[in-house]
Amino acid sequence: MTDISGLAWLSRVLDKSFKRAKIFLEMYIRLYPNDANGYIEMARYYEELNDEKNATKYLELAKKRT
Numbered sequence: 001m002t003d004i005s006g007l008a009w010l011s012r013v014l015d016k017s018f019k020r021a022k023i024f025l026e027m028y029i030r031l032y033p034n035d036a037n038g039y040i041e042m043a044r045y046y047e048e049l050n051d052e053k054n055a056t057k058y059l060e061l062a063k064k065r066t
Helices: 002-014 018-031 036-048 052-063
Strands: none
Touching: 002 018, 002 036, 018 036, 036 052
16 A cells, blocks of 8 residues: 555655656555545645645545544
8 A cells, every 4th residue: 555655655746746646646545445545645635736625525535534
């Protein structure tokens, strides 16, 4: 799990490749739908893009998995 999350983080934070980061995060959520961390990371992704609506949506989805 952390490998995919790590790739998403590297893509988002170090490479500033948001498109690639989103692909990894979607993969993480698809493979581990009950893990709140994927949803939290997706919320961070959207926060960096100043998309508060989707950030809030993913935080709410994360809460349902804790």
